[in-house]
Amino acid sequence: xxxxxxxxxxxxxxxxxxxxxxxxxxxxxxxxxxxxxxxxxxxxxxxxxxxxxxxxxxxxxxxxxxxxxxxxxxxxxxxxxxxxxxxxxxxxxxxxxxxxxxxxxxxxxxxxxxxxxxxxxxxxxxxxxxxxxxxxxxxxxxxxxxxxxxxxxxxxxxxxxxxxxxxxxxxxxxxxxxxxxxxxxxxxxxxxxxxxxxxxxxxxxxxxxxxxxxxxxxxxxxxxxxxxxxxxxxxxxxxxxxxxxxxxxxxxxxxxxxxxxxxxxxxxxxxxxxxxxxxxxxxxxxxxxxxxxxxxxxxxxxxxxxxxxxx
Ligand SMILES: Nc1ncnc2c1ncn2[C@@H]1O[C@H](COP(=O)(O)OP(=O)(O)O)[C@@H](O)[C@H]1O
Ligand SMILES: O=C(COP(=O)(O)O)[C@H](O)[C@H](O)COP(=O)(O)O
Numbered sequence: 001x002x003x004x005x006x007x008x009x010x011x012x013x014x015x016x017x018x019x020x021x022x023x024x025x026x027x028x029x030x031x032x033x034x035x036x037x038x039x040x041x042x043x044x045x046x047x048x049x050x051x052x053x054x055x056x057x058x059x060x061x062x063x064x065x066x067x068x069x070x071x072x073x074x075x076x077x078x079x080x081x082x083x084x085x086x087x088x089x090x091x092x093x094x095x096x097x098x099x100x101x102x103x104x105x106x107x108x109x110x111x112x113x114x115x116x117x118x119x120x121x122x123x124x125x126x127x128x129x130x131x132x133x134x135x136x137x138x139x140x141x142x143x144x145x146x147x148x149x150x151x152x153x154x155x156x157x158x159x160x161x162x163x164x165x166x167x168x169x170x171x172x173x174x175x176x177x178x179x180x181x182x183x184x185x186x187x188x189x190x191x192x193x194x195x196x197x198x199x200x201x202x203x204x205x206x207x208x209x210x211x212x213x214x215x216x217x218x219x220x221x222x223x224x225x226x227x228x229x230x231x232x233x234x235x236x237x238x239x240x241x242x243x244x245x246x247x248x249x250x251x252x253x254x255x256x257x258x259x260x261x262x263x264x265x266x267x268x269x270x271x272x273x274x275x276x277x278x279x280x281x282x283x284x285x286x287x288x289x290x291x292x293x294x295x296x297x298x299x300x301x302x303x304x305x306x307x308x309x310x311x
Contacts, residue, residue, distance in 0.1 A: 004078050005035070005101040006308045007121055008301065010108040012128030013058075013169045014161075015139030017182065018108040020289065021128065024281035024298045025106060028269055029305070035102045037075075039109025041084045042068040047091025058110055058164035065115060072121040075101045088147055104305060111168065113175040123308040124206065126301060127176035131183050145285045174234045177206045177304070180297055185245065195245035198293035201231075202239040206304055211241060214258040226251055243293040252292040259299055265306040269299065 008025070010018045019038070026034040042064045043050075043057055055062045064084075071081045080100040087094050113119050113127070130138070136158060143149045149157070173179055179201035202208045215228040225247035231240045243252070260270035279295025282288055 004076060005103060005105045006123045006305050007072070007076060007105045007107060008305055009112045009122040009125045010106060010128065011110070011112040011126070011172050011176070013135060013165050014110065015135055015142055016128040016130055017138065017180075018128055020281055020283050021126070021180070021294075021297070021301075022106050022108045024279075024294060025301055025305075027281065028298050028302050029104050033102050034104045034106060035075075035099060036106045036108065037083065037099065039063070039068055039107060039112055040088070041086045042109075043086050043093075046086075046093060056161045056164045058161055058169055060111060060114055060168055063111055065111060065118070068111075069115060069118040069121070072107065072118055075099070075105055076121050103309075111172070113172040114168065119175055124178070124301065124304045125176045127173045127179045129170075129173060129179055129181045131181070134182070134184065142283075142285050176201075177203050178301065179203075179233065182293065196291060196293060197242060197244045198297055200241040200243075200297060200300065201233045202241060203233070203236070204238070207307075208239065208300075209259050209262040209303065211239070211255070211258070214255060215241075224251075226255060243296055245291055245293055247292050249292075252296060255296060256299060259296075259303055263303050263306055265309065266299075266303055269302055269306075 010022055012018050022036055026036060040057070044062055044064050045053060045055065050057060050062065057063075067084075071083065074081050078101060080098060082096045083099045084096050085094040086092075107122070112122075113125060119125070136155070139158065140151050140154045143154045144151055181199040181201075182196040183199060185195065185197055211228050215226055217228075218224050225244040227240075227242045229240045229242075231238055233240075243255075256270060260266045279292060279298065280288060280290040281294065
């Protein structure tokens with residue numbers, strides 16, 4: 001049993017859902033067992049300086065990626081760090097914070113997989129890739145409600161950032177063990193967060209549970225609510241698991257039980273009475289999000305984190 005912290009990376013563009021997923025996973029693992037780090041704290045310039053220099057927060061040069069990597073290497077061996085603190089409220093830096101990692105460490109942010117050295121620090125790597133229209137909707141909502149921007153400012157900022165998103169953020173998808181995309185059914189972009197489907201790209205870079213034992217191919221018309229397929233992602237073969245927001249409790253339970261039976265450490269997590277919270281999480285704007293697709297995504301990620309403790 002390993003003594004060092006198990007490190008989960010959650011990377012994705014701004015408002016892709018990193019903080020929300022992080023919170024859900026920390027809830028499942030027990031918040032007292034989890035340390036969370038947001039790599040926005042490693043921004044090199046504050047908001048005013050970025051505006052003066054005409055650089056976006058997404059550009060590698062706008063972040064102390066070398067220090068971030070040093071810190072992750074220290075945390076990986078259980079050592080403490082003095083982490084910088086960036087405030088989204090004021091757009092400035094605050095006093096650094098002493099951080100000693102607990103049993104699990106979640107590192108979430110924009111550029112977490114941008115160098116080889118930093119990628120080597122994680123046990124499990126997740127990339128969040130909602131469809132761009134949904135991310136825009138999420139970003140406008142959050143940044144107007146929580147960060148004091150107008151909708152016009154957010155849309156203009158997204159446009160300004162697009163070249164950096166394309167060049168530096170999205171390519172990181174290729175390094176992830178699991179790519180998570182929540183998406184609205186039938187491409188309807190309404191406010192239906194409770195019923196979003198999820199598409200999980202499972203790369204063979206970590207050993208996933210053999211889901212083909214429990215999800216068998218069936219008549220595609222109408223498509224079943226839980227589907228498993230073999231596809232290509234960025235040119236490489238991957239398994240793709242899709243769970244619809246309208247999947248029934250019974251269908252979800254079967255998959256949940258199978259994943260739980262594969263990892264004895266998950267027994268506590270899998271007991272719904274002990275974990276009524278599974279799949280329920282407060283979004284960064286305070287709303288309660290509860291869905292089976294989210295619950296199963298959390299469960300699969302936690303499965304890998306707990307498996308990593310036994311290596
Ligand atoms: N899985 C989800 N289901 C529904 N809404 C979500 C989900 N993830 C994120 N959101 C919405 O998107 C907003 C931005 O998400 P957040 O977690 O703050 O993104 P990030 O940390 O990547 O910038 C949240 O305030 C929430 O309203
Ligand atoms: O893109 C992000 C990252 O945060 P998140 O991934 O949570 O959206 C922020 O906009 C920058 O950190 C700049 O900060 P600010 O908006 O405070 O200038």
